[in-house]
Amino acid sequence: MNAPAYEALPARVVFGAGSVARLAEETDHAGLRRVLVLCTPTQRGLAGHATAILGERAVGVFEQARMHVPLATISDALVVAAELGADGCVAAGGGSTIGLAKALSLRAGLPYVALPTTYAGSEMTPIWGLTEDFRKLTGRDRSVLPRAVVYDPELTATVPAATAVTSGLNAIAHAVEALYAPDSSPPIAAMAERGIRDLVEALPVLGTGTPDAATRATALQGAWLCGTCLGATTMGLHHKVCHVLGGLLDLPHAETHAAMLPHVAAFNLPAAPDAAAAVRRALNAPDAAAALSKLVTESGAPSSLAELGVRRSQLRAVAEETLITPYANPRPINRQDLLHLLEKAWSGTPA
Template sequence: MQPFEYTANPGRVVFGSGSIKKLPDEIKRLNKSKPLLLSTPQQEEQVRALEPILKDASITPAGLFSEATMHTPTHITDKALAYTKECGADCVVSFGGGSTIGLGKAISIQTGLEHVCIPTTYAGSEMTPILGETAEGKKTTRSDPKILPGTVIYDVDFTMTLPEALSATSGVNAIAHAVEALYARANNPIMTLFALEGTKALAEALPIIVNHPHDTDARSKAQYGAWLCAMCLGSVGMALHHKLCHTLGGSFNLPHAETHTIVLPHAIAYNAPKIPEVMKQLAGLLPGSDGDAIKGLNVLLAKLKVKRGLQEFGMKEEDVDKAAEIAVSNPYWNPREIEKGPLRETIRRCWAGEDAKADL
């Protein structure tokens, strides 16, 4: 066995249907009493449902900030920070997906406030010490153990109304975390176990959810898988897939989960020649792969009925060259050397919505 290093990220997880009722106990466990509630505009009504749960336990929210948006733009964070100070909050409760949790992280790292997450998607940001922020059209990321939320409440009840399309893309986003962990430079046997189990759970659950969105068992399995996949993202470095998604999302304002969904099979195809063992492991987890992981990913995305082309989300063909330039301008580790020609063709295929092929 190869030598490795493993650092367990601290964090408390409360998992199960109805676990939202434990939110007051978790806030009291932190010796806090004035939480700031965070959400996107679309989830403001849902997050307000937390107020009576808190008030029944003699906890009055300091306020509600419902302007979280994708890619965590710094001007929104600045506005939220001013509101946090104004209302006198002593902790932050983020309710939603990656956009809201990202805002919670930004507030927490800048103020030192405790951060409790209630994820309603499968994106996984709640399990990572990573913060991605956008300023002037450019997205940058940083990692710091202090960014990691202290407590996460996984209540499947809040995922039951997640639209089928968003369930699919959010779940594939989670799979992307696990797949890249399998060949990450800092991989270790523990992360491999998490990655394989998480990918398997999601690959089984997501097709059921798309066709039977109120299947509680499938929803619970997907949330479990997303948690494990997110643990991978928070513990080992990522490579081409995530770097490319950050470039595309931050530079062209493309939706986060949908971009990850489109890019994943193409990024794996690009790296395939250098990760044969990972390709075997992945193929074994994907129904319909016939021993070919790339085929398995293409089959999975077809089952999930997701959009396959970045052009469907507003990216223009002339943006392909710009994206390639940005992606190669900031060198980073990847199992296969980043070559501009093949990378440009990879991005073009993502733009066009073609099936992935390992022929570059």
């Protein structure tokens, strides 16, 4: 008998336009008194805005967050946090910044409040990742969940269209994989389907570069739901391949998810009919994988690994690394299958 179990993760979420004004209140609620604000170099303006709201609670800014969370970046941030006597952080930005906050929480027990500006939803997951020696290591630990997430659609108004679109496709990948995860459940299926639908509605408008406030709110809601799904289920082939591509080849995270999404879906969904039906409903399309291919292409996101700079000669190394420690998957995959899948993703052949 299949009896799925659903375990809700602790989450405090503040959602709505202007909610960034509650940032100081949320750090107080989390018991944080000396906060280090984290960001990437391009998000220095947002970090300054957060610092102004935090007032004397902010002890400094670390603006060197990097994609895939290199171990050296974690070490540098820990030194700064220690020097400033920080007792927690605010992660102001997208997945790179939130990934760094998770690493500091895991390594040094520094709690954080997340202030997301993209649509990937990683702030809702207990999944951490870091890169060392060209290998991306991942794990799952509740200690890396934020004390609070502040979703303010106003903060996403200036996000470049390409970033908005690829981060939204990244979130959709979370939900698609959650639908066929071995520990999926009715609540997860419901959230995944709604999250995909929200993002599919928002993506065409996000891609114009001038999305209205309602669309940005819909996209953030979709990111929240899709991230929650990933946080409550086991990752599969899609995430494993993307982690290998990111760690081994230093590919951009969200763009890699976008390029891989239709191809892994085409491989896995025939073995997961309930998941396939949910994706078809969310996309309002008769063929889930084909509709995902069309969504990626029409959104202007990278539709092939070749576009991201991957050389065909590198695919074999990616396959070998993926198969060393495979993730759970609804359909078994061998070396030949994986190479064929990667070839299709490399060339951008429609799924």
